[in-house]
Amino acid sequence: AYSVPPFMLAILMIVFLAGGSFLDLFPLGGITSENYDSLGFWAKLWDRIHHFILPLTCYTLGHFTTLTLLMKNSLLEEIRKDYIRTARAKGLDESKVYLRHALRNALIPIATGLGSFLTVFFAGSLLIERIFQLDGIGLLGYNAVLARDYNLIMGLITMQSLMFLIGNIISDMVYVVVDPRIDFS
Numbered sequence: 585a586y587s588v589p590p591f592m593l594a595i596l597m598i599v600f601l602a603g604g605s606f607l608d609l610f611p612l613g614g615i616t617s618e619n620y621d622s623l624g625f626w627a628k629l630w631d632r633i634h635h636f637i638l639p640l641t642c643y644t645l646g647h648f649t650t651l652t653l654l655m656k657n658s659l660l661e662e663i664r665k666d667y668i669r670t671a672r673a674k675g676l677d678e679s680k681v682y683l684r685h686a687l688r689n690a691l692i693p694i695a696t697g698l699g700s701f702l703t704v705f706f707a708g709s710l711l712i713e714r715i716f717q718l719d720g721i722g723l724l725g726y727n728a729v730l731a732r733d734y735n736l737i738m739g740l741i742t743m744q745s746l747m748f749l750i751g752n753i754i755s756d757m758v759y760v761v762v763d764p765r766i767d768f769s
């Protein structure tokens with residue numbers, strides 16, 4: 585999943601899961617069904633969720649695999665350190681060694697990646713939006729550039745910058761939770 589481009593994954597998901605040649609589990613595109621207005625509240629909510637499963641999977645799978653790979657490498661590096669050998673030599677259970685000692689220190693690089701993970705939802709991807717027939721932020725930004733709508737372009741850049749800053753603040757808060765030794769005061 586790390587090496588599969590998101591737009592290729594989107595095409596494969598449509599072919600295999602959304603009414604292509606194999607299964608018909610998800611809708612082909614759009615945000616809502618044709619009978620959306622006649623549905624009740626919970627049915628409307630389920631309809632939206634049902635329509636967003638495939639696009640969100642395509643948006644997040646690449647970043648999730650990157651975080652997973654980073655976590656694996658960080659944990660393998662922590663396991664080789666001297667304090668882990670010392671904890672094992674003291675007779676601690678393997679689960680306590682991994683969960684209390686190694687995992688806590690291995691989560692520090694992951695906390696760094698959480699800030700950029702939030703901007704993925706706002707940034708949008710023009711290719712994925714076109715494949716799933718969504719009118720999203722990627723298409724809005726593309727049309728704004730074509731129409732030379734500078735106010736809209738500046739607004740989108742401002743919103744994305746704010747999301748990036750909020751992501752960095754969340755990342756800093758996660759730092760303090762993961763490692764109490766870190767103090768920003």
